[in-house]
Amino acid sequence: MDERYSRQVLFPGIGKEGQEKIRKKHVLIIGAGALGSGSAEVLARSGVGKLTIIDRDYVEASNLQRQQLYTEEDVAEKLPKAAAAEKRLRAINSDVEIRAIIGDATPELLEELVAGVDLMMDATDNFETRMAMNDVSQKYTIPWIYGACVGSYGMSFSIIPRKTPCLNCLLRSIPLQGLTCDTGGIISPAVQMVIAHQTAEALKILVEDWDAVRTSFVSFDLWRNEYTSLKMSKAKFAGCLSCGEERTYPYLDYENMTKTTVLCGRDTVQIRPAAASEISLERLAGQLSSLGYVVKGNPYLLSVEMGDERMVIFQDGRALVHGTKDLTHAKSIYQRILG
Numbered sequence: 001m002d003e004r005y006s007r008q009v010l011f012p013g014i015g016k017e018g019q020e021k022i023r024k025k026h027v028l029i030i031g032a033g034a035l036g037s038g039s040a041e042v043l044a045r046s047g048v049g050k051l052t053i054i055d056r057d058y059v060e061a062s063n064l065q066r067q068q069l070y071t072e073e074d075v076a077e078k079l080p081k082a083a084a085a086e087k088r089l090r091a092i093n094s095d096v097e098i099r100a101i102i103g104d105a106t107p108e109l110l111e112e113l114v115a116g117v118d119l120m121m122d123a124t125d126n127f128e129t130r131m132a133m134n135d136v137s138q139k140y141t142i143p144w145i146y147g148a149c150v151g152s153y154g155m156s157f158s159i160i161p162r163k164t165p166c167l168n169c170l171l172r173s174i175p176l177q178g179l180t181c182d183t184g185g186i187i188s189p190a191v192q193m194v195i196a197h198q199t200a201e202a203l204k205i206l207v208e209d210w211d212a213v214r215t216s217f218v219s220f221d222l223w224r225n226e227y228t229s230l231k232m233s234k235a236k237f238a239g240c241l242s243c244g245e246e247r248t249y250p251y252l253d254y255e256n257m258t259k260t261t262v263l264c265g266r267d268t269v270q271i272r273p274a275a276a277s278e279i280s281l282e283r284l285a286g287q288l289s290s291l292g293y294v295v296k297g298n299p300y301l302l303s304v305e306m307g308d309e310r311m312v313i314f315q316d317g318r319a320l321v322h323g324t325k326d327l328t329h330a331k332s333i334y335q336r337i338l339g
């Protein structure tokens with residue numbers, strides 16, 4: 001272990017004591033796309049004690065350009081990202097305890113997962129999940145690091161409960177809602193730059209060097225050669241419903257969670273059943289084949305071809321309908337297949 005982390009231990013900001021602290025920490029990474037796979041790799045190589053990573057999607061060819069944990073083999077097998085990430089991270093560092101969860105990061109699940117977690121990393125592609133993370137962070141006093149990128153543009157902010165403004169406070173001055181969905185493509189260096197900002201902050205937090213934590217909101221455009229660092233000390237809003245005195249944690253209200261959503265930048269609709277229930281993929285595959293459907297799959301999911309559309313069903317009854325953005329149409333397909 002000494003040799004393995006020697007360069008990091010030599011770095012004065014970490015040292016032997018810092019390395020021991022890193023080894024005792026548990027980080028929860030929400031999302032295993034571009035940002036999540038990068039953060040997970042950096043943290044696993046740094047020797048963090050435990051990593052939990054959650055993702056609802058599976059690996060596709062268009063991911064390989066920037067999602068550094070995945071291979072062509074993962075695409076061919078249609079492995080869920082969480083499962084593929086777990087396999088790769090174990091190969092990178094067998095000292096790290098890794099827990100992979102294939103599923104949707106609902107507020108309910110996040111509240112379950114944060115027990116014993118020291119830090120959360122934002123690697124989601126949607127506003128709703130980020131706001132839920134923000135409320136969970138405030139409710140359980142767990143720091144989290146916001147990160148997002150589109151095109152050649154990226155940004156990051158470190159949120160420490162009781163110290164910094166939260167994401168809900170920031171929305172009053174920065175219109176972050178519109179920036180979460182990527183429809184104009186993305187270049188890998190923008191992803192890497194956000195990962196660098198997020199994971200540097202993560203290391204500072206894991207070694208408890210609170211004075212070193214960045215207090216500004218950083219954003220950059222690598223194509224236009226722009227770098228901005230905005231001071232945020234005055235952004236904390238006393239009446240904030242997530243971190244203020246009369247907080248209600250509005251984004252943890254399960255009733256407000258949408259069950260059917262169009263996924264970011266894609267012709268794909270996600271459908272989550274009202275009550276989660278384990279389904280037998282094997283039995284379903286048999287039934288659908290006997291009805292004449294073309295069915296493929298692996299132990300984690302089933303893929304059903306239906307003309308221009310394709311539906312992927314996970315064990316928890318959740319489904320992704322590819323080839324449409326029409327929620328009603330997607331629901332009718334879901335009902336046809338799963339009853």
Ligand SMILES: [Zn+2]
Pocket residue numbers: 165166167168169170237240241242243244
């Ligand atoms: Zn706030």
